[in-house]
Amino acid sequence: MTCIRIFCLLSVFFYCLQVQASPGFRLITLSGQKSEELDVAVWYPASSEGMTEDIGNNPAFVGVTVTPNALPLPGSHPLLVISHGYNGNWRNLSWIAAAMAEEGYIVASPDHPGTTTFDQNPIEAKKLWRRPRDISRVIDFVSDSPALFGVTDKSRISALGHSLGGWTVMSLAGARFAPSVFIKDCQNHSKRGDCRLIEKLGINDTYSMDKLSANNRDARIRAVVSLDLGLTPGFTPQSLNAINIPVLILAAQGDQLAELPAGQESGYLAANMKPNWRHYEVIxxxxxxxxxQLCKPGAENLLNEESPGDEVVCQDGPQAKRADIHQNLVAKISAFLNSSLDYSAPAGGTRLVTHQKL
Structure with missing residues (x-):
């Protein structure tokens, strides 16, 4: 629905059927007899007013405002699934999740067991091949839960991932990972950030190799966004060249902190994909x-005191402001997804009605 501006002469207020406001939010734990528990955060277009809450907010990081357990808007909505980076969590990308929910998307992001902040079990971390399956499982669940999140438009499903999450969503796009190829590449780049994770992620584990090299493509996904991904040199050029859905590849200009050179990671994707299916840009x-997510003032010192070295997560390029970078990224990601999915976001936002003074 579009925003209908009706000025009421009987009062000093005007009413609008749609205004940009806090999305609905639910935190769900998936469980099953044959699968591990999976914590999933879901943002969605909400149709009712309610008490808002800041989620992901703590002494170091800025959260986002949501309306917990709100009723979903009627109609069908595109779905965006998000995969976090190594030892990250769904809060890391809450800024883009909330922004896309305000554009009418259902957005779902799991915490990947073994490689999430709150579950760094080394045994589970070596089951890297389960990450793409986590995302497919989330698509199943959200699509089957219209009462909780609204109706999923199954013709408009996309995926976004950062760092190891970028590897995850590229696997879902059809990229095939060859552990032996990655290990060989790392012989020439032993100091690269992702090469130091070979053992921790079980890439050299005989049991995992067949599973890691499997085809994890999920044909329901129609567009993918990769944010400064890692493990890229393990993707076979043939599989990258065969990808036939739109992919937005965004890389960091400053790669020194994580030691993931754009040319060897995101640039490798761009070089091996068909130009008409990818757009590559260094931010x-x-x-x-x-x-x-955004860091609060003093966050670097706080993180350094708690875990020396972790302060790097709050460091951006010289003279750069993360809020400005995010604003730029939201515009690029939104334009790409809306175009790729042939979707027009509702004018004025996604929530029903409030009033404002003239």
């Missing part, structure tokens, strides 16, 4: 961690 002023 000025961004570091690998600029794609994470």
């Amino acid at each position: 000025d002023g961004a570091t690998h961690f600029s794609f994470m």
